[in-house]
Amino acid sequence: MASINQMLKNVAKDTVYYTAAKVVAGLMGILSVKLFTSLFAPDVFGDYSIVSTTVNMLLMIVFGWLFHSAIRFSQEYQAVEEKKKFYSTLFLCSAAVSVLTVFIGGFLLFFLQNSIDKGLTILILGGILFLGTQSNALILFNLLRAERMSRLYSLLTIGYSVLKLAVIYVMARALGFGADSIFWSGALLDVAVITAMAYKLQIWKYFDKDSFAPQLLRRFFSYGSPLIGVSITTWILSASDKYVIKIYRTSAEVGIYSISYSLVAAGFTLVNTSLMLGLYPIILKTWKEHGKKGTEELMGKILRYYLIMTIPAFVGLSVLALPALTVLSSPDYISGYTVIPWVALGLLFQGLTEYVTKVWELQENTKTIFYLMIVAAIVNILLNIVMVPYYGFYAAAITTAASYLIYLILALGLSHKIFAWKISLKSMGRIAIASFMMAGVLQVFLQWIHRSTLHLILGILFGVVVYFIALILVGELKDEIVQIQGVLKRRRNEYEDY
Numbered sequence: 001m002a003s004i005n006q007m008l009k010n011v012a013k014d015t016v017y018y019t020a021a022k023v024v025a026g027l028m029g030i031l032s033v034k035l036f037t038s039l040f041a042p043d044v045f046g047d048y049s050i051v052s053t054t055v056n057m058l059l060m061i062v063f064g065w066l067f068h069s070a071i072r073f074s075q076e077y078q079a080v081e082e083k084k085k086f087y088s089t090l091f092l093c094s095a096a097v098s099v100l101t102v103f104i105g106g107f108l109l110f111f112l113q114n115s116i117d118k119g120l121t122i123l124i125l126g127g128i129l130f131l132g133t134q135s136n137a138l139i140l141f142n143l144l145r146a147e148r149m150s151r152l153y154s155l156l157t158i159g160y161s162v163l164k165l166a167v168i169y170v171m172a173r174a175l176g177f178g179a180d181s182i183f184w185s186g187a188l189l190d191v192a193v194i195t196a197m198a199y200k201l202q203i204w205k206y207f208d209k210d211s212f213a214p215q216l217l218r219r220f221f222s223y224g225s226p227l228i229g230v231s232i233t234t235w236i237l238s239a240s241d242k243y244v245i246k247i248y249r250t251s252a253e254v255g256i257y258s259i260s261y262s263l264v265a266a267g268f269t270l271v272n273t274s275l276m277l278g279l280y281p282i283i284l285k286t287w288k289e290h291g292k293k294g295t296e297e298l299m300g301k302i303l304r305y306y307l308i309m310t311i312p313a314f315v316g317l318s319v320l321a322l323p324a325l326t327v328l329s330s331p332d333y334i335s336g337y338t339v340i341p342w343v344a345l346g347l348l349f350q351g352l353t354e355y356v357t358k359v360w361e362l363q364e365n366t367k368t369i370f371y372l373m374i375v376a377a378i379v380n381i382l383l384n385i386v387m388v389p390y391y392g393f394y395a396a397a398i399t400t401a402a403s404y405l406i407y408l409i410l411a412l413g414l415s416h417k418i419f420a421w422k423i424s425l426k427s428m429g430r431i432a433i434a435s436f437m438m439a440g441v442l443q444v445f446l447q448w449i450h451r452s453t454l455h456l457i458l459g460i461l462f463g464v465v466v467y468f469i470a471l472i473l474v475g476e477l478k479d480e481i482v483q484i485q486g487v488l489k490r491r492r493n494e495y496e497d498y
Contacts, residue, residue, distance in 0.1 A: 017150035017151050017153070017154040018150055018153070018154060020154050020158070021153065021154035021155075021157035021158050021161075022157070024157070024158045024161055024162065025157055025158070025161040025266075026266045026267065027266075028161040028162060028164070028165055028266075029161075029262060029263075029265065029266025030263060030266045030267070030328065031165060032165060032262070032266075033259055033262060033263050033266070033325075033328045033329055034328045034329065034453065035165060035168065035169060036179075036182075036259065037259060037328070037329040037330040037332070037333050038330060039168075039169075039172050039173075039179075040178070040179050040255075041252075041255075041332065042251070042252040042253075042255035042256050042259075042332050042333060043250070043251040043252045043255060044119075044178065044179050044251075044255070045179060045255035045258065045259065046246070046250070046251035046252055046253070046254030046255030046256075046258065047119070047120055047123060047179070047251055047254075048123060048179035048180075048182065049242055049254050049255060049258035050242060050243065050246055050251075050254060051120075051123045051124055051127045051183075052127065052182070052183075053235075053239040053242050053243070054127065055127045055130060055131050055134075055183075056235070056239065057231075057232075057235040057239065058101065058131055059131065059134060059135055059138070060228075060231030060232070060234060060235055061228055061231050061232055061235070062097060062101055062135075063094070063097060063098075063135040063138070063139070064224065064228055064230075064231040065220060065221060065223070065224020065225055065228055066090065066093060066094055066097070066135075066139055066220065066224065067138055067139060067142055068223065068224050069090070069219075069220040069223055069224050070090060070139050070142040070143050070146065071142040071143070071145055071146045072223060072284070072361075073086065073219070073220070073223075074086065074143060074146035074147065075146060075284065075285070080206075081211075083206045084206045084207075084208055084211040085211050085212075085213040085216055086206075086216065087203060087206040087207055088206070088207050088208050088209060088210075088211040088212050088213070089211075089212050089213050089216045089217055089220070090139065090220070091139075091203065091207060092209060092212050093217060093220070094135065094136055094139055095136075097135075098132045098135055098136060099132075101131060101132065101135075102128055102129070102131065102132040105124075105128040105131065106125075106128060109121065109124055109125060109128065119178060122178065122180045123178075123179060123180050123183070125180070126180040126182075126183030126184050126187070127183050129183065129184070129187045130183040130184075130186050130187045130190070132187075133186070133187045133190035133191060133194070134186060134187075134190055136190070136194055137190040137193055137194050137197075140193075140194060140197040140198065140201065141153060141156075141157075141193075141197070143197070143201055144156075144197060144200075144201070147201070149200065152196075152197075152200055156193045156196060156197065159193075160189050160193055163189055164185050164186060164189055167181075167185035167188065167189070168181045168182055168185045171184060171185060223364055223366070226366040226367045226369070226370050229370040229373075229374075230366060230369050230370045230373055232377075233370065233373035233374055233376070233377040234373065236377035236380060236381060237350075237373070237376055237377055237380050237400065237403055237404065237407070238350070238400070240377075240380065240381060240384065241257075241380075241384050241388065241393075241396035241397075241399070241400055242254050242257065242258065242396075244381075244384040244385060244388045244396065245257060245388055245392065245393050245396055248388050248389040249388065249389075249392050249393070252332075253392055253393050254393075255333070256332070256333050256335060256336040256393060257336060257339060257393035257396060257397070259325075259329060259333050259336055260325065260333075260336035260337065260339050260340055260343065260397075261339070261343050261397075263324060263325070263328065263340065264317055264340055264343040264344050264347060265343075265347065267313060267316075267317055267344070268310070268313060268344070268347045268348075268351070282298070283295065283298065283299070283358060283362070284362070286298050287362045292419070295362070296419060296420045296421075296422065297422075299355065299358070299419075299421070299422075300421065300422030300423065302355070303352075303355060303421070303422075303423055304423070304424070304427055306351065306352065306355060307352075307427075307428060307431055308431055308471070308476070310348045310351060310352075311348070311428075311431050311432060311435050312431075312434070312435040312438055312463075312464075312467045313344065313348070314341070314344045314345055314348050314435075315435040315436065315438065315439045316435075316438065316439070316442065316460070316463050316467075317340055317341065317344040318340065318341035318344060318439075319439050319442045319443060319446075320442065320449065320456070320459070320460070320463075321337040321338075321340035321341060322334075322337045323446060323449045323450045323456060323459075324337070324340070324456060325337045325340075326450055327450065327451075327452055327453050327455070327456050328453065328456070336393070338394055339393060339394055339396075339397035342394075342397035342398050342400070342401045343397050343400070343401070345401045346397070346400045346401035346403075346404045347404075349401065349404035349405050349407070349408045350404045350407075352408055353404065353407050353408045353411050356408070356411040356412055356415050356421070357369045357372075357411055357415075359415045359418065359419045360415070368414065369411075372407060372410045372411055372414070373407060375406065375407075375410060376403045376404070376406050376407035376410070377403070379402070379403050379406055380399060380400060380403035383395075383399035383402065383403070384396055384399050387399055427476060430471070430474040430475065430476040431471070431476060433470070433474050434467055434470035434471045434473075434474055434476065435467065435470075437466065437467075437470040437473075438463050438466045438467040438470060441462075441463070441466045442459065442462075442463050442466075445459060445462070
């Protein structure tokens with residue numbers, strides 16, 4: 001049985017690979033802002049954003065229970081016969097749901113095509129195809145996470161992120177595609193990564209239609225069905241504001257808001273998702289081997305690392321909002337810089353809440369998560385309907401951040417009764433001080449950062465260096481420095497003995 005420290009080492013090892021992948025994916029996300037704003041007008045990108053949001057909603061609602069089950073139960077079915085049951089049940093369900101969803105989508109589009117303009121029809125068609133491929137790719141990516149194949153996961157993620165932008169550029173510039181090129185490129189690359197992952201996981205070796213297990217399907221659905229409700233409310237919290245903007249304002253405002261949101265999401269991908277990808281399988285193993293007390297110890301340490309990464313991300317994005325959009329987007333999109341601090345704050349709250357709600361996921365009590373999200377989602381919808389018609393996309397960003405804060409407060413309040421959260425206020429204070437020290441230095445160089453994309457990237461890297469120096473100065477990394485010194489000392493002694 002591995003110790004908590006060994007678990008943390010495993011987290012660190014996996015996180016290195018995941019971070020590399022997500023750094024590249026995040027950088028590609030940032031570059032996509034420059035690419036999309038140069039290729040597509042705000043109203044065109046606004047229509048794409050609405051279709052893309054709908055596709056993502058369907059991914060969560062229709063396939064979410066399979067995504068969650070893939071990573072939650074994979075480690076419980078490791079024997080050959082058990083793995084046959086697991087893979088066969090999982091992929092037969094996935095295939096059936098994919099075919100049915102694509103068929104229904106195509107059927108509805110066929111009958112509604114005369115009432116939808118041609119450009120939107122093409123976008124929807126691309127979105128339907130992408131829905132079918134992306135759903136299966138995400139299931140396989142989750143299996144890689146469950147099996148701790150972090151290196152392959154990272155290589156495929158990096159290749160996917162880089163090639164997708166290249167394919168979009170070729171399709172849009174050379175072949176005359178519109179915003180639908182984003183969907184077509186995704187579908188093509190999905191097929192490639194699905195093939196690679198299926199080969200590595202040896203799916204054919206374990207797949208047998210006769211091994212389909214109805215009782216396992218019921219377990220999948222029992223665990224995942226409450227998460228369908230969670231997925232709906234997640235979508236309401238993160239994306240329904242785009243529909244409200246579309247209804248009460250214009251497609252152009254949707255496009256401007258979506259670009260700013262994408263830029264922030266890409267930034268948070270660099271610092272947030274990589275940790276969670278490496279973390280969740282380790283949390284499951286810790287819960288299984290060390291129980292509640294061991295998990296509390298692990299989560300306390302990881303929450304600190306989460307705050308070390310995300311508080312400066314929020315502060316940095318707030319400072320660099322205008323220069324970032326100035327150098328990365330066309331003039332039509334620059335007004336969206338005003339929402340960036342609010343979007344960043346909302347994503348910080350969202351990520352923190354994802355850790356808190358793991359308490360109920362571990363106990364397979366996902367209904368509690370659903371109930372909490374219902375409250376936050378209702379608040380979000382009501383605030384958007386009241387505020388967006390008058391204040392546009394700026395109000396949407398504020399109401400979303402407020403809704404995530406409500407969700408976080410409710411989750412902390414309820415989970416505290418069953419789980420001890422060890423969050424040091426002194427540590428949070430030191431992190432905040434270091435973040436504001438970084439912000440002060442960045443403010444001095446803002447005019448220089450405005451000059452070009454290269455200057456922006458160098459400014460971000462400079463800010464990261466300043467932040468970590470500030471963390472050392474305020475004493476937040478004292479324990480980590482001692483550990484590093486100990487490792488270096490042991491290595492030196494081993495080298496001298498050799």
